Amino acid sequence: MPRSHEVVNQPPSLVDYNVYLRDPALREWVALGDAAWAEPDLAEYGALAGSEEVIRLGFEANEFRPVFESHDPQGRRVDRVRYHPAYHRLMEMAIERGIHSLPWTEERPGAHVARGALEYLQHQVESGHGCPTTMTFASIPTLRVQPELASAWEPGVTARVYDPRDVPMADKHGLTLGMAMTEKQGGSDVRANSTAAEPVGNGGPGEEYRVTGHKFFVSAPMSDGFVILAQTPAGLSCFLLPRWRADGTRNAFELQRLKNKMGNVSNASAEMELFDASAWLIGEPGRGVANIIRMVALTRFDCMVGSAGLMRQAAVQALHHCRHRSAFGRALVEQPVMQGVLLDLVVESEAALALAMRAARALDGDEQAAVRILTPIGKYWICKRTPTVTAEAMECIGGSGFMEDRLLARLYREAPVNAIWEGSGNVQCLDVLRAFAREPETVETVLAELRAGASLDTGLEREVKAIEAVLTRPDAGIERVARGWVERLAIALQASVLLRFGNPLTAEAFCRLRLPGTHRTLLPGGGGCDPRFAPLLDRAF
Ligand SMILES: Cc1cc2nc3c(=O)[nH]c(=O)nc-3n(C[C@H](O)[C@H](O)[C@H](O)COP(=O)(O)OP(=O)(O)OC[C@H]3O[C@@H](n4cnc5c(N)ncnc54)[C@H](O)[C@@H]3O)c2cc1C
Structure with missing residues (x-):
């Protein structure tokens, strides 16, 4: 090489280091928070998170953005989002380690600290895939408001299996959940929600309703279900909206388009329209926000x-x-x-x-x-x-x-x-x-x-x-x-x-x-x- 091409004073890439073991403050918090039992998992995930291969996955998941497929080649509506394999691999790594569920399955003290430490490492590699794992993790206390819904969904939601297939819940080994509150006319002020729910029968907690309206931001739109807000005569109420109906048909909502985001781009966020979509009431009607x-x-x-x-x-x-x-x-x-x-x-x-x-x-x-x-x-x-x-x-x-x-x-x-x-x-x-x-x-x-x-x-x-x-x-x-x-x-x-x-x-x-x-x-x-x-x-x- 000619001398002009000699590269000097350029720091080496920071790869192949352990993101956990080289963080003394995090290790101190893990010990203080009674989560020392999670050290082997944290060290293993920390090594992965700092590996050249996984760092590259983070870049690829952001370079090759999710693609929206509204229809299949025969013209049938499918409302599917295709992600890059790097995104799927990152999701798999996170879900296998319980970032979406650990405190709900692990009875030892310090489970929130242990999971928090894992999430802290996760965001150092790639944040987009942190959105679906967060929503899935966070859904459990709301699901538990309606015990029969929780017992149907919780085993799949907490399973340490990443199953991205777009198939009915009964055929899946692991489930993820999203959340849809924000509408065009108001996000902070959810009382302005106009999406409305009508009971199929008498209505009430755990019962089926039909929901019509829209949601302006729906992140992780390939989730197996969404916790949503909709108006009932009693006021704003909370529902679980599954992607598929129990009879194996697709639920009655469509994704309109993907948001063109400035960041968090490995993760898709969509706009959704609902046309008499089936959803199940969580808790009392009118207690949606609570x-x-x-x-x-x-x-x-x-x-x-x-x-x-x-x-x-x-x-x-x-x-x-x-x-x-x-x-x-x-x-x-x-x-x-x-x-x-x-x-x-x-x-x-x-x-x-x-x-x-x-x-x-x-x-x-x-x-x-x-x-x-x-x-x-x-x-x-x-x-x-x-x-x-x-x-x-x-x-x-x-x-x-x-x-x-x-x-x-x-x-x-x-x-x-x-x-x-x-x-x-x-x-x-x-x-x-x-x-x-x-x-x-x-x-x-x-x-x-x-x-x-x-x-x-x-x-x-x-x-x-x-x-x-x-x-x-x-x-x-x-x-x-x-x-x-x-x-x-x-x-x-x-x-x-x-x-x-x-x-x-x-x-x-x-x-x-x-x-x-x-x-x-x-x-x-x-x-x-x-x-x-x-x-x-x-x-x-
Ligand atoms: C990438 C991305 C993904 C998202 N994914 C989801 C999702 O999956 N599900 C979902 O439901 N939402 C999602 N959102 C929507 C997000 O939660 C809302 O954008 C947010 O809550 C703000 O609502 P808004 O956009 O309607 O803004 P507005 O509610 O109009 O607020 C605009 C500004 O006004 C301020 N403001 C509001 N009320 C007051 C007040 N009383 N006093 C002073 N200031 C006030 C707010 O702080 C904000 O700064 C997503 C947003 C982004 C950017």
Whole structure:
């Protein structure tokens, strides 16, 4: 080769590493969350997730987007989506490890932490296939509202078998479920749903209805069934809409088209029209929101775990690059300004994991008030931080970070979606205020969580006092500043969780970088990197 083609100072691709074993913070949370029994599975999945082959599957599943087939060659309506084999392989890997079901089949303590850790690894390879596994996992508490539906569906939904065939449920070895609430005229405000359900007989819980209307966003449209909302005379109600009818005919809905998404493209999302489609009522008519919210609460939990995973992978990519790339005579990781940026990414990622895992422990411990309040706070804040972190990590890699052959481009395009779906940012903040107003135990839970860490850091102690003053005497105008409040709560909670359970140096760095009165700045890196915190860069990866 001529000398001009010699490639130097280009970091090697980050492949064939164990995504789990090289993540000390995740391992600490798994141990703390009574999930050490899952270590062999986590290490095995971590090795797969970091393997060159599986990383390539992630790229292929996004390069070759799902294709919609409305009709078969003979002109019959089939409403099928064809996925690339890489997507199917990723789905198979996730389902075989129980990412769609583990807490419902595993009776040991720590099952939500173990599953959360697996999901955290899953999103570091590829996020699109996380959508169907999340919805399938989250459907169980809503299904269980109607015991006969749960007993018919749960064995297939929780089976660790990925069976993508488009055949009636009775012929399948494993089932997946989706969720369809959003309509054209309103997504956040589901009360605006116009899709209507008429009873076939007398109606009532568990009975068959006929549903007519539309759904504007239906992700994973090849699911075997969908948990949906539709209006009945008693009000908005929750239904299970199967893909196939029990008599072996296709149910009466059509997919209109696939959404042309900017991210999450390995996973299809469709628009659906329903024409007297058969669906079974879950719970009492008119209690649709109360029943589907059991599912939505878990998909929101998954949004925070998934976004924490995206931030972790972004930080890892940035660290790897900066260790292997030099500029102006020194490795980037040794340059003081870059150290500030990297420290910020690492600390943000670890704080996101801490809050998500605290919520997972609350699920395991059935701490209902903690689950209720940590979910919207964490969903809002962690998902909102992800675009900033992925953009900054991309910049650490420089021009190559912007290229589609690097993981960062995909992480960045993926980053906003978790903030939008399952209740957008404002909706999460309003939900926090609603919980405080209607369920006073959530105020006590947050205060207890914050006070427990306050004695460990004077900055947090000051912040907790300020928060206490407002939470115990809420102002009628608090809705105007809801975002600011939820942000403060999230940061204080992250500080408290890290101080109590996390790595002490990470906790100290987080308090210095994020609590008011210290180095709090708008962009990553503004707080610099105190040399005392430099070991955190080695610890991170
Ligand atoms: C890729 C993708 C896949 C999706 N898949 C599904 C799916 O499978 N099933 C499904 O049901 N939905 C799905 N959705 C839809 C998603 O859940 C909705 O887009 C989301 O809930 C917001 O609803 P909307 O789009 O109607 O926006 P709107 O409800 O119109 O909201 C627009 C903005 O207004 C804000 N807002 C709303 N109310 C208030 C208020 N009271 N005060 C202040 N601000 C407010 C919101 O936070 C948001 O920022 C998907 C969306 C995307 C992007």
